Amino acid sequence: MEAIGVWTAALATIGIVSFLYKDNVLYRICESVFIGTSAGYWFVTYFWDNLYRKFYLGIQDATDPNRFFLWFGVVLGVLMLTRLWGKIGWLSRWPLAFVVGATAGLYMMTFFVSNAMRQVGATIMPIFRGNLPAIIDNTVLAVGVFCGLVYFFFSKEHRGLFGRASRVGIWILMITFGASFGYTVMSRMSLMLGRFDFLFGTWLGILP
Amino acid sequence: MRKEIPQFIVLIAGVFMAMQFFVPHSYSQFLYRYALDWLIIIGIFALALAVWSFIRVSYEKIQRKADNWPYAVVSLAGLFTMVFAGLWFMGGLESYLYRHFFSFIMIPIQSTMYALLAFFIASAAYRAFRARSLLATVLLLAALVVMLRFNPFLGPLGEPIARLADWILNYPNLAAKRAIAMGIGLGIVATALKVILGIERGYMGKD
Amino acid sequence: MKRTMIALLLMAALTAAIGRAQENPAVDPVPAASPPAPPTNVVAADSPDDPGRSVTVRWQVSADDGAGMNNVIQYKVFRGEAAGGPFVERGVAPSRATVYVDKGTEAPNDPNFFPNNTDLFYKVAAVNVAGETAESEVAGPVQAREQWYNVGRTPTFIAVIVFTAFTLYFIARARKKADLYIRPLAGIEAVDEAIGRATEMGRPMLYVFGLGTASDIATIASVTILSRVAKKVAEYQTELIVPCYDPIVMTIAQETVKTAYYDAGRPDAYKEDSVYFVTQSQFAYVAAVNGTILRELPATNFYLGKFFAESLLLAETGALAGSIQISGTDEVAQIPFFVVACDYTLIGEELYAASAYLGREPKLMGSLKAQDYAKAIIIICAVAGVAASLFGWTWFVELFRVTN
Numbered sequence: 001m002e003a004i005g006v007w008t009a010a011l012a013t014i015g016i017v018s019f020l021y022k023d024n025v026l027y028r029i030c031e032s033v034f035i036g037t038s039a040g041y042w043f044v045t046y047f048w049d050n051l052y053r054k055f056y057l058g059i060q061d062a063t064d065p066n067r068f069f070l071w072f073g074v075v076l077g078v079l080m081l082t083r084l085w086g087k088i089g090w091l092s093r094w095p096l097a098f099v100v101g102a103t104a105g106l107y108m109m110t111f112f113v114s115n116a117m118r119q120v121g122a123t124i125m126p127i128f129r130g131n132l133p134a135i136i137d138n139t140v141l142a143v144g145v146f147c148g149l150v151y152f153f154f155s156k157e158h159r160g161l162f163g164r165a166s167r168v169g170i171w172i173l174m175i176t177f178g179a180s181f182g183y184t185v186m187s188r189m190s191l192m193l194g195r196f197d198f199l200f201g202t203w204l205g206i207l208p
Numbered sequence: 209m210r211k212e213i214p215q216f217i218v219l220i221a222g223v224f225m226a227m228q229f230f231v232p233h234s235y236s237q238f239l240y241r242y243a244l245d246w247l248i249i250i251g252i253f254a255l256a257l258a259v260w261s262f263i264r265v266s267y268e269k270i271q272r273k274a275d276n277w278p279y280a281v282v283s284l285a286g287l288f289t290m291v292f293a294g295l296w297f298m299g300g301l302e303s304y305l306y307r308h309f310f311s312f313i314m315i316p317i318q319s320t321m322y323a324l325l326a327f328f329i330a331s332a333a334y335r336a337f338r339a340r341s342l343l344a345t346v347l348l349l350a351a352l353v354v355m356l357r358f359n360p361f362l363g364p365l366g367e368p369i370a371r372l373a374d375w376i377l378n379y380p381n382l383a384a385k386r387a388i389a390m391g392i393g394l395g396i397v398a399t400a401l402k403v404i405l406g407i408e409r410g411y412m413g414k415d
Numbered sequence: 416m417k418r419t420m421i422a423l424l425l426m427a428a429l430t431a432a433i434g435r436a437q438e439n440p441a442v443d444p445v446p447a448a449s450p451p452a453p454p455t456n457v458v459a460a461d462s463p464d465d466p467g468r469s470v471t472v473r474w475q476v477s478a479d480d481g482a483g484m485n486n487v488i489q490y491k492v493f494r495g496e497a498a499g500g501p502f503v504e505r506g507v508a509p510s511r512a513t514v515y516v517d518k519g520t521e522a523p524n525d526p527n528f529f530p531n532n533t534d535l536f537y538k539v540a541a542v543n544v545a546g547e548t549a550e551s552e553v554a555g556p557v558q559a560r561e562q563w564y565n566v567g568r569t570p571t572f573i574a575v576i577v578f579t580a581f582t583l584y585f586i587a588r589a590r591k592k593a594d595l596y597i598r599p600l601a602g603i604e605a606v607d608e609a610i611g612r613a614t615e616m617g618r619p620m621l622y623v624f625g626l627g628t629a630s631d632i633a634t635i636a637s638v639t640i641l642s643r644v645a646k647k648v649a650e651y652q653t654e655l656i657v658p659c660y661d662p663i664v665m666t667i668a669q670e671t672v673k674t675a676y677y678d679a680g681r682p683d684a685y686k687e688d689s690v691y692f693v694t695q696s697q698f699a700y701v702a703a704v705n706g707t708i709l710r711e712l713p714a715t716n717f718y719l720g721k722f723f724a725e726s727l728l729l730a731e732t733g734a735l736a737g738s739i740q741i742s743g744t745d746e747v748a749q750i751p752f753f754v755v756a757c758d759y760t761l762i763g764e765e766l767y768a769a770s771a772y773l774g775r776e777p778k779l780m781g782s783l784k785a786q787d788y789a790k791a792i793i794i795i796c797a798v799a800g801v802a803a804s805l806f807g808w809t810w811f812v813e814l815f816r817v818t819n
Binding site (some may be wrong): 229230231232233234236237247249250254255257258259261262265268276293314317318321322325326328329331333335336343347385388389390391392393394397398399400401402403405407408412415 | 441464465466467471521562563564565568571572577578581582583586630632633635636639652657662663665666670674688691692693694695696698699701702708709725727728730731732734735745746747750751752754756762763764766767768778782783785788789790793
């Protein structure tokens with residue numbers, strides 16, 4: 001059984017890699033199998049994890065007197081299914097509205113704190129502390145944040161001094177993207193080596 | 209009514225979820241916890257709906273013998289096999305078939321796809337090298353500096369390049385990331401506000 | 416080898432011992448002979464900003480902690496429901512500590528149950544090396560209470576209110592004054608051209624949300640962009656393909672596209688199958704979308720939303736297929752790949768602004784203005800903060816420290 005497994009895995013690996021050459025039958029088979037099995041996999045996983053464990057077991061947990069509140073989730077879920085019947089399909093907007101509204105409210109606060117408040121707090125720092133190189137570094141950091149923010153101004157024309165700051169901003173953004181790109185290039189290479197290790201080592205046994 | 213009720217639900221759910229951030233009281237925590245559970249439960253019904261859409265689209269393809277319809281058969285077979293393997297009498301999540309399909313089909317394809325990134329990144333790098341604009345050149349130079357940091361064959365040049373790379377990562381990089389993060393924070397809050405207040409409702413449907 | 420290791424370890428231990436002795440030459444740890452002095456001034460108070468179930472106990476260290484006999488190794492915190500006891504040990508704090516937060520659960524059957532609104536009494540015992548203890552006087556009564564408002568989050572509250580007020584104000588103002596300036600965004604200006612191109616070539620357009628779920632505001636922003644794009648697509652009578660990763664996003668997207676076709680006056684042209692579910696597995700989704708790109712050869716690909724490792728796989732395939740590509744995400748780590756492989760990239764906040772740009776409705780533009788003012792305030796705060804730190808005004812910096 002293990003042998004069948006390793007062979008299937010190897011054929012799947014080759015099939016996917018063959019995409020680099022061009023779209024072909026083997027790739028399409030791998031793709032279709034992958035799509036089908038993964039859709040089934042997640043359906044089964046969520047069914048057991050969410051519907052069975054969260055709801056079915058949760059509703060039977062006698063130690064929780066408020067467990068009947070879980071039914072409300074099921075009611076919303078069933079409303080979602082009304083999409084399948086054209087006439088009452090509009091009812092499915094209720095659960096959607098709940099999802100969108102709750103999400104918007106929740107993440108509005110979390111991101112406001114993590115992305116706005118905390119970042120401003122981190123940026124406010126004594127620039128003129130330490131020796132000259134440290135002062136220069138801190139100034140670069142402060143000016144960088146300033147120009148970066150200026151770049152994101154939408155309702156003011158990027159002209160004159162403002163335009164120049166915005167220009168510096170986009171330069172700093174590009175330097176950052178370059179650095180991040182370079183960093184990832186190096187790390188991705190090791191992933192590919194890992195796959196070759198499987199093909200030539202585990203499967204073919206050529207590698208020691 | 210068909211439009212007003214959903215908008216009202218959005219408003220109530222949104223305002224509550226935003227306000228519970230400031231209310232530590234157990235009533236608020238209680239509702240918050242259940243709201244998260246409801247989201248999870250709604251998710252599984254939505255998934256059922258999505259899988260139904262998948263089956264219907266594939267089935268229609270097969271029925272009208274559309275281009276490449278045999279692949280739709282393969283997809284459906286994969287789906288049904290997996291669902292069958294995960295049924296209770298097969299052992300649910302502990303089912304032998306279910307776990308082996310995962311290890312021998314999903315995992316290798318997944319890691320190969322991930323490994324393909326190396327090739328794609330190479331071709332993307334090539335694309336970046338041909339870049340003609342000044343900004344693209346700036347990006348490329350920064351990328352080169354950071355890539356060379358890991359290169360042991362640079363001899364005496366190695367040290368200054370490594371220092372430059374570290375400086376880029378510690379200062380301009382941090383500055384830009386902060387500016388981007390603040391912008392995103394404001395963008396998220398503004399978008400969320402527009403959604404909650406019903407100013408942005410393109411997603412909500414008509415009639 | 417082994418001997419060298421042992422020698423090294425011994426040397427390290429010796430150095431550390433000498434170091435310690437030099438740090439504290441006056442106080443020699445005395446072997447335990449008698450119980451240590453007890454901690455003093457024990458105060459128990461309800462922990463702030465929480466749903467109760469917690470009391471914070473503070474004390475002053477024992478006279479034998481860091482001084483005197485210097486042999487206190489920890490403090491034990493006890494709780495009782497009457498001043499006379501019985502007391503139960505609730506936890507320990509290391510030597511030199513002066514505070515312990517006693518927390519528990521709300522489940523009455525839990526051994527760690529913590530009652531709210533009940534009189535509680537605390538005492539703290541210093542424990543020395545020999546295990547001898549000395550108990551403080553009893554502090555209390557104190558009650559754990561739940562709060563309706565988290566005082567520590569007041570700065571965040573004020574900031575959110577100000578931002579909301581800004582947004583509402585500028586929306587109201589934009590409604591009166593229609594000609595609000597907004598700077599051009601190349602990615603947005605390319606949308607019309609891209610749709611025109613698709614129509615001319617008779618090829619479809621691909622719209623990808625990435626891996627975002629309905630819980631990502633980036634996805635919601637992308638949905639609002641889709642509603643504008645779909646309306647134009649309907650007007651031009653081009654084909655639109657929207658493969659989805661998340662089931663709820665699929666449902667929302669179907670609703671959105673359908674609405675857009677209605678708005679464009681072409682409800683009959685809407686095809687239910689144009690927005691479809693693929694799978695919830697990251698790379699299976701990529702495999703499918705990549706296959707679609709190579710087979711359908713879309714004239715334009717939109718990648719807007721939340722993207723992870725798949726960003727490059729999709730964008731490179733699209734570039735190889737010769738599609739015009741417009742991308743945008745708030746995942747900072749993925750923006751570089753989009754910048755390299757796509758024709759236009761919306762960076763971070765630009766993604767959130769895009770829908771207002773495409774819609775050109777005054778109320779949406781007003782919110783852009785509010786975002787700009789918020790940025791201006793951030794800049795002013797940062798500059799003021801630098802100045803404040805020059806004068807040593809730490810309270811100003813404290814305003815931005817968000818407590819939990």
